[in-house]
Structures are given as structure tokens and as C-alpha cells.
Amino acid sequence: MLQKPRGTRDFLPDEMEARRAVEGRIREVARRWGYREVCTPEFEDLDLFTTRSGEGIIEEMYVFEDKGGRKLALRPEITAAVIRMFVNEARVAPKPLRWCYFADCFRYERPQKGRYRQFWQFGVELIGADTAVADAEIVSLAAEMLNATGVSYELKVGHLALMRNLLRGIEPAAQRRIMAHLDKKDFDGLDCTLDTMVKGDLAESLHALVSCRGLDDAFAIAGPVPGKERIEETLAMLDASGLAYSLNFGIARGLDYYTGMVFEGFAQNLGAENQILGGGAYRLAHLIGGDDVASCGFAIGFDRVMVSLGDPRPEKQAVVGVVCTEEGRGRALEVARAFRNAGVRTEMDLLGHGIGAQIARASKTAGFVVIIGSREAESGTVTLKNLGTGEQKTTDPASAIEEVLSDGPR
Ligand code: HAM
Numbered sequence: 001m002l003q004k005p006r007g008t009r010d011f012l013p014d015e016m017e018a019r020r021a022v023e024g025r026i027r028e029v030a031r032r033w034g035y036r037e038v039c040t041p042e043f044e045d046l047d048l049f050t051t052r053s054g055e056g057i058i059e060e061m062y063v064f065e066d067k068g069g070r071k072l073a074l075r076p077e078i079t080a081a082v083i084r085m086f087v088n089e090a091r092v093a094p095k096p097l098r099w100c101y102f103a104d105c106f107r108y109e110r111p112q113k114g115r116y117r118q119f120w121q122f123g124v125e126l127i128g129a130d131t132a133v134a135d136a137e138i139v140s141l142a143a144e145m146l147n148a149t150g151v152s153y154e155l156k157v158g159h160l161a162l163m164r165n166l167l168r169g170i171e172p173a174a175q176r177r178i179m180a181h182l183d184k185k186d187f188d189g190l191d192c193t194l195d196t197m198v199k200g201d202l203a204e205s206l207h208a209l210v211s212c213r214g215l216d217d218a219f220a221i222a223g224p225v226p227g228k229e230r231i232e233e234t235l236a237m238l239d240a241s242g243l244a245y246s247l248n249f250g251i252a253r254g255l256d257y258y259t260g261m262v263f264e265g266f267a268q269n270l271g272a273e274n275q276i277l278g279g280g281a282y283r284l285a286h287l288i289g290g291d292d293v294a295s296c297g298f299a300i301g302f303d304r305v306m307v308s309l310g311d312p313r314p315e316k317q318a319v320v321g322v323v324c325t326e327e328g329r330g331r332a333l334e335v336a337r338a339f340r341n342a343g344v345r346t347e348m349d350l351l352g353h354g355i356g357a358q359i360a361r362a363s364k365t366a367g368f369v370v371i372i373g374s375r376e377a378e379s380g381t382v383t384l385k386n387l388g389t390g391e392q393k394t395t396d397p398a399s400a401i402e403e404v405l406s407d408g409p410r
Pocket of ligand 1: 076077078079080107109114115116117118119120121123124125254255275276277278279280282296297298299300301302303304
């Protein structure tokens with residue numbers, strides 16, 4: 001028997017309904033904040049992803065050549081693609097642009113619970129607003145979206161300027177190696193790298209910065225940081241809005257394009273793969289042929305949110321099974337149409353079962369059955385049976401629909 005590819009998942013209807021319900025709640029928050037949906041291709045020119053991050057990232061991607069010999073990659077994330085689209089299609093549009101997306105990404109990673117090769121992100125990008133209030137909007141929006149999902153999480157906010165100030169004077173490739181250790185919280189690896197660079201003294205300051213939770217202490221460790229007032233202003237706005245977060249200047253972010261404020265969200269009930277959100281301020285447009293436009297955004301790891309929320313519980317809805325005899329079928333089809341037009345999920349027997357078997361089958365999903373035999377077909381009535389209470393009555397179709405709708409979801 002053929003199986004799905006490693007690191008991918010199938011979703012049965014209960015799970016899909018639960019996913020769509022959570023997605024819908026996040027979408028509603030995006031709508032209320034003015035973030036409008038965009039969509040980019042599933043695959044892009046490989047260069048889009050290697051331009052900033054280097055060839056090393058190829059290891060972590062699905063890369064292929066098409067029949068025309070073009071080097072392409074399945075998108076490992078959406079930000080670069082959204083900025084590519086902004087440069088191609090909307091560079092002259094009035095700014096700021098508030099965009100959001102819900103889309104699948106592909107990363108060639110070692111699969112485990114919460115880490116997949118195909119996974120979905122709900123993300124937002126705020127393009128063309130280089131201000132503290134823009135940074136604060138993005139962090140606040142992230143929190144509201146996570147709140148809407150019902151997940152329990154912790155939010156950690158930092159800023160790359162402090163770490164970068166400590167690392168100034170170190171060549172960019174080495175800085176990247178150090179940041180990669182910090183991103184993975186691999187402190188032994190960090191010490192080794194610093195030792196080989198004869199920068200052992202830096203280790204103490206980096207460790208102190210990573211564990212520091214106060215802003216003044218962090219500035220004292222990092223030294224004179226450019227843009228200090230902007231950082232203070234952003235955090236003051238977050239404090240004023242009552243947002244629950246902790247400071248963490250050890251956040252390095254795995255992707256290379258971040259330039260300023262960075263933040264991450266962690267689910268409280270997940271194990272190793274507990275990061276459910278990541279984002280920050282970044283600059284990418286100028287690397288893709290556009291102007292140097294400041295942007296800020298984040299992506300929610302939708303699958304991890306679903307793992308954190310637990311077993312799928314699809315939202316309840318009214319379900320009716322329309323049950324009929326051979327003679328009642330024509331009328332039953334009309335009645336089923338009336339129920340569907342009223343918005344009720346309505347299912348009919350397709351296998352030619354007898355009335356008893358049809359009711360038994362319907363009772364697995366439905367709260368009511370509507371029975372139509374020759375008597376009902378002739379009189380234009382239906383027999384409505386409430387499968388919860390066992391109550392049964394003969395009535396007209398409009399009243400039956402009203403009763404099902406007023407009974408509410410089961
Ligand atoms: P990221 O931190 O690489 O950031 O990914 C965002 C989220 O996607 C992670 O926090 C995690 O929850 C989820 N995620 C990542 N890899 C996997 C995986 N293999 N399986 C399941 N979930 C995963 C970005 O992608 C940036 N583009 C976010 C951003 C938007 N920054 C600015 N704008």
C-alpha cells in the first residue's frame with residue numbers, strides 16, 4: 001500500500017473542520033486590524049531564498065529543476081515571497097501595506113511531533129512603516145491572534161541591536177554562526193565557536209545578555225546601542241497596552257533577514273517543538289530589486305497551535321438525515337433541498353436501505369431525522385424525529401426546519 005510522503009499528514013473531516021474553525025478565528029482578527037489576504041506561488045526561483053541566506057539553506061529546502069532547466073524551490077516560508085510580490089506588483093502602492101496569508105510551507109527537516117515537512121503558517125507582513133508604533137502593532141496583533149485560537153502561550157520580545165552591538169567587529173559569516181547557536185540555544189556550541197575565534201571573553205557578555213530580563217540591565221551589558229530610544233518607545237507601548245510578555249535579548253531568529261525588534265511565542269503544553277510563532281522587523285525588498293523598505297511581520301505555526309489545542313473538536317452544527325421510502329423519494333429530495341437552502345447540513349441515504357437502517361445510519365451523525373413515506377408525500381407533510389429525545393411529530397416542512405434551527409447545534 002502506498003503511503004503519504006514522510007513528514008506530511010492527511011486530515012480527516014473532523015480535523016479539517018477543527019482547523020478551519022481556528023483558522024476562521026485568526027482570519028477574523030486579521031480582518032478587524034485591516035490585514036488583507038494575499039497569495040503567492042507554492043514554488044519560487046531558488047534565488048529568492050538563497051539571496052539573503054546563502055547556499056547553506058538549500059539543505060533545508062525542497063529544490064528542483066523544472067523541464068526548462070530553471071532552479072526552483074518549494075517555499076520554506078512566505079515572507080520572502082510576499083516581499084517579492086510587493087516589489088513586483090505593489091511597490092508604488094500607498095504605504096503602509098497590511099497583508100496577511102494562510103499557506104503551506106515546505107522544509108526538509110527531520111519530522112517529529114510538531115515538526116513537519118509540509119506545514120501551514122498564518123502570517124502577516126506590515127510593509128513600509130519604520131516606526132515604534134508599527135513594531136508594537138505587530139506584536140499586539142500576534143498576541144490577539146494567538147488569544148483568538150485559545151492556545152496558552154508565552155510571548156518573548158527582544159531586539160537584535162543589543163546582540164549585534166556585542167558582535168560588532170566580527171565578520172558577518174562568523175556572526176551568523178554565533179546567531180545560529182543562539183537561535184538553537186546551543187550554548188556549548190556557542191562557547192566552542194567563540195573559543196576557536198579566540199573570543200572567549202565575549203561568551204560571558206553573550207551569556208549575560210541571553211539570561212537578562214530587564215531593559216536597563218540589557219543595555220548595560222550590550223553597551224551603547226544604536227536606536228535605543230526606539231526600542232524603549234516600542235516596549236513602553238506594549239506595556240501601556242497591558243500585553244503580557246517577557247524580555248529576551250537572546251532571540252536570534254533562524255532566518256537571516258531580521259534587522260530590529262524580534263519576538264517569539266511558545267506554547268505552554270508542548271515539548272521540544274513548542275515555538276508557535278516567530279517574527280520581527282526586517283529589510284528584504286532591496287535584495288529583490290526594490291527600494292530599501294522597512295517591514296515587520298510574523299507567522300503563526302498553525303499546526304503547532306492545533307497540536308497544542310489537542311484533539312480536534314469540530315464545531316457543533318445542526319444535522320438532519322432525510323429518510324424516505326421508494327415512493328417518498330421525489331418529495332424527500334425537495335424537502336432535503338429546502339433544509340439545505342435554510343443552511344442545515346442535510347444528508348440522504350444513497351444505498352437503497354430500508355427505513356430502519358436509514359434511521360440507524362442517520363443517528364450516527366444527525367440530531368434529527370425527517371421521514372417521508374407515501375403518506376407524507378401525499379399530504380405534503382414530514383415526520384420529524386428528534387433523535388436526542390425520541391420525540392416524533394408530523395408537521396409541515398417549514399415548521400420542521402424552524403424546529404431544527406431553533407434546537408441549535410447538537
Ligand atoms: P519561522 O520562525 O521560521 O519564521 O516560522 C514561523 C513558525 O512556523 C514557527 O514559529 C513554527 O511555529 C512554525 N514552523 C516552522 N517550521 C515548522 C515545521 N517544520 N513544522 C511545523 N511548524 C513549523 C518564519 O517563517 C518567518 N517568515 C516569520 C515572519 C513573517 N517574519 C516576518 N514576517
